Amino acid sequence: MKQKNSTRRTFLFLLFLFPCLVFAQTSLKGKILDKNGDTVPFANVIEKxxxxxxxxxxxxxxxxxxxNLPATLVFSSLGYETVEQVVNTAAPMTINFVESAQALDEVVVTxxxxxxxRSNSANAVASISAEDISGRTPPQTLDGALAGKFAGALVTKSSGAPGGGIxxxxxGVTSINxxxxxxxxxxxxxxxxxSVSAAGLNAVSGAASGGNPSSQDNPSNRIADINPDDIESIEVLKGASAAAxxxxxxxxxxxxxxxxxxxxGETKVSLSQEVGFNTMLNPLGQRTYTRDIAEAAFGPGNGALFAEAxxxxxxxxxxxxxxxxxxxINNTSVNVSGGSENTSxxxxxxxxxxxxxxKNTGYNRKSVRLNVEHKFLDKRAKISVSSNYINSNADRGFFNNDNTGTTIGVSLTSTPPWAQLFPDENGNYPDNPYGGSNPLQTRDLITNRETVNRFITGATLDFNIYDAENSSLKLQLRAGVDYYQLVTKAIFPKELQFQKISNGGLNGLSALGSAENKDANYSAFLVHDFNTDNDLAFTTQVGITKQTFSVNIVRNIATNLIGTETxxxxxGNVSVSQNRLEQEDAGFFAQEEINYQNKFIATLGVRGDKSSNNGDANKLFxxxxxxxxxxxHxxxxxxxxxxxxxxxxxxxxxxxxNFAPNGALFTAYGSSLIDGLPGIVVPVTLGDPTIVPExxxxxxxxxxxGFFNNRLNLEATYYNKNVDDLVLLANNEPSSGFGSRWANSGNLENRGIELSLNADVVRxxxxxxxxxxxxxxxxSEITRLDVEPFNxxxxGQGLGTFRIEEGESATQIVGNNADGDLVVLGNAEPDFQMTFTNNFNYKNFDLSFLWHWKKGGDNINLSSLLTDFGQTSFDYDGTNLDPSGAMSxxxxxxxxxxxxxxxxxxxxASYLRLREIGLFYTVPSKLIKSAFKDYVSNFKIGFSGNNLINIFDYNSYDPEVSNFGSNGxxxxxxxxxxxxxxxxxFHLAVDF
Incomplete structure (x- = not known):
């Protein structure tokens, strides 16, 4: 009986004590926000x-x-700095996350x-965030956003025209041809x-004649189609180990x-609006004329014309x-995002x-994107679909080199300020007596337009075949297609000065080009993860890949137009040319990653490829x-x-x-038409059916x-990159009927260093x-050359040219000196590059800027020479070039x-440039709520600029320039x- 009573008393005591124990606990509540005021889901909250x-x-x-209180809570999430906070009261709290400066926990592709x-990566992989791409200073095109953002890149504009070309x-240089x-x-x-040259401008400019067959139409390159605002991140695999x-x-x-x-989470809507303007980066000005200079430079009577004007x-x-x-400039962007537990x-x-x-130049791009992810089969499977439609139009004017004196730039070189070139009241333009064209007439009447319609669609299926305690197996299937149609339209009316028959013109020209491109890729992978009891982790990956590439370029050029028809x-005359390429690649990939306690991380892998572009289409490389x-550590x-x-x-x-250039594998015969009979002609270049990839x-x-809890981080890399089996044009025996032949005839070496220092100076x-x-x-250095050195x-050597020569830099510039000897005059490769990026945040203000210093690297500047010929150079009468001081x-x-x-x-071509600057103000959340209640979660305004300060001695508009386009x-x-x-x-961004 006593035992029963004792048990009963113990039970009642515990029953009484249990609520006390429960209520002795303190419940802490709160929320976590990022720097934009957005909530951070699935972050970890742990009592220290x-x-x-x-x-x-x-x-x-x-x-x-x-x-009990006080208690110390630790808040963490991938990509953010860990926050540790002592809590003394049970009041609701708000934790503000900031992005990690070094992001050592972010993932990079292996x-x-x-x-x-990243903390375990053995490769120097550069990562660029959405904030770095377009969050501070939105670029005109995506490739332009890369300049100065990571070590190891030389980014050069080929044209200042809207629509890109970079x-x-x-x-360094990876290939010669x-x-x-x-x-x-x-x-x-x-x-x-x-970069597809389909416009047919050479029929007017003759730029590809006169000894250089390279395309000089300077078209835009197609990565410009991608909307920078859609990008979450960019990873740059610079080295062969990462890119293999x-x-x-x-x-x-x-x-x-x-x-x-x-x-x-709940559906969110973001709206951004940007308006602004652009201006010429570096006006050169005009030559300072006097009556005597005008008379001497342009002939009798011009002194009087100058004085009268x-x-x-x-x-x-x-x-x-x-x-x-x-x-x-007018940019509008709207995006909507959200999702449930299984679908986003x-x-x-x-x-x-x-x-x-x-005038009459510009760029317009419309982009529509839809990305969807869905988990199913109890979240064992996930399908991700990304789709993008782009429509763009670029009016690029008529510039760069020509051998007919007709482009706007060349005609300006010989046009003095007293020339009367404006149209009369009836819209009729006078001929330019000082040049081959009236640049105002050319600007106002010609058409040079690129129109692109493009679809980029991809899908990925991830399926967890099994997931055990120490191992898992995942299947991944991928497919993607990139299809675009580029239509170029060039119209040169017959009333143009250089199109008139009386001036030796073509009586009007209409050119219509079309490039249809379809690239498709397919792949399947198995990924197996296995963890042993002795802290070894293995990740095994095997897979197969297939890619198909198809391009069809047609150029139609009509001259001697009837009336005003286009x-x-x-x-009266139509000419047609066509280039087609069909290629199919296939291969496999296998890789093993071994991780021992995050102390030693090793990777071994191999890729095997075969291609229809190789001499033996079935041979695996x-x-x-x-x-x-x-x-x-x-x-x-x-x-x-x-x-x-x-x-x-x-x-x-x-x-x-790197595949051989199109046409190097075979000998492409040309067409002929003699007395109305079609036929073929032997080309001057012989292909090589045994050619192999570089x-x-x-x-x-x-x-x-990393120092001071990773507030200071240093990354240093040295690399040595060799390119073997360079595909070059070699001289051929004249008796063969071919003047040159394609062959694997050289090796190239690049050596370099990359240093990166990141610091949280003040927090x-x-x-x-x-x-x-x-x-x-x-x-760089050409380490082997089996053919004679060539330019x-x-x-040509009288104007400066590149020269490939064993033992010398691949980017050396040579030319004749005053004694007529061929000497090295410069090098296009910079001595070094440095960038200096700063981000300041004071309460609700954000200021960021990027300085870019390129030291060394030479250009061949022929614009000054053309203005010298035309007697219009702004510095014509200066005397700082001639060592003797005798000549201007x-x-x-x-x-x-x-x-x-x-x-x-x-x-x-050195420069120091304020490449980007942005100043933004985020309206405090209290003011947002009082004005918009709960409809608006973030409201930001700001200003940004590109290339606002430029310091260089280069004698032209910009050291970043390339007459021969974005490749080569x-x-x-x-x-x-x-x-x-x-x-x-000027910017306005609102999140709803």
């Missing part, structure tokens, strides 16, 4: 020193019970279907970045673009008249309009890769180093390929270090300052040309380009 924890819900809210934390070279631009992949879809997984197309590097996805106030600054427009979506629309600094059939990273002894909390050494080796072999070493409640400094340089990419600058350059001396035409070796050759511009933008 315990296993007691929870995660935030889809609205960023959390509840956690702690036994395989076609795998990734690894060359991106990673770690082949592709030198990186491979772009958007959400797993291989994206075409060709992409095989035969990756020798020039790989740029992986991930677009924005929806997040689970001066007296009447009719002198015209034609540089300002042509390039002096303030082009209006992102939908975006953008409209970008930008007028050029020349249809091709309404003409193998591209191996290997890497090792050692994290010393993961060892126990490193706890003694309080200041340096991260230290990693890494090494990587890899190989990648092969890049790269070895890189690096050190990564406080009201003020934050972070900075990034990049330094990088590259040197390419310029206009203009006479000195002309005399050098006449004597075959190219020295004055090779100029230092010969960037940095200038012949009267479309000048670059400064951009000013």
């Amino acid at each position: 020193g315990t296993t007691n924890g929870t995660t935030t819900d889809i609205d960023g809210k959390f509840t956690i019970d702690v036994p 395989g076609l279907a795998t990734s690894v934390k 060359s991106v070279k990673l770690r 082949g592709n030198s631009q990186p491979l772009y992949i958007v959400d797993g879809v291989y994206v075409n970045n060709s 997984i992409y095989g035969s197309r990756a020798a020039a590097g790989v740029i992986l673009i991930t677009t924005k996805k929806g997040k689970r 001066q007296a009447n106030g009719t002198l015209t600054n034609f540089e300002k008249e042509i390039y002096g427009e303030e082009g209006f 979506f992102y939908a975006g629309f953008s409209n970008s309009e930008e007028d050029g600094i020349v 249809n091709l059939d309404q003409s 193998y591209y191996p890769k290997a890497s090792l990273a050692v994290n010393f 993961e060892f126990d002894f490193w706890n003694n180093f309080e200041t340096m909390n991260q230290f990693k050494i890494r090494g990587a080796y890899g190989e990648a390929g 092969r890049q072999k790269e070895l890189e070493f690096g050190v990564d270090a 406080s409640d009201n003020f934050n300052w972070s900075t990034t400094i990049l330094y990088f340089k590259n040197e 390419l990419g310029g206009f 600058n203009g006479d000195y350059r002309v005399n050098a040309f006449l004597s075959g001396n190219a020295t004055p035409f090779v100029e230092d 070796l010969s960037s940095g050759v200038e012949v009267t380009p479309f000048p670059s511009s400064k951009r000013y933008l």
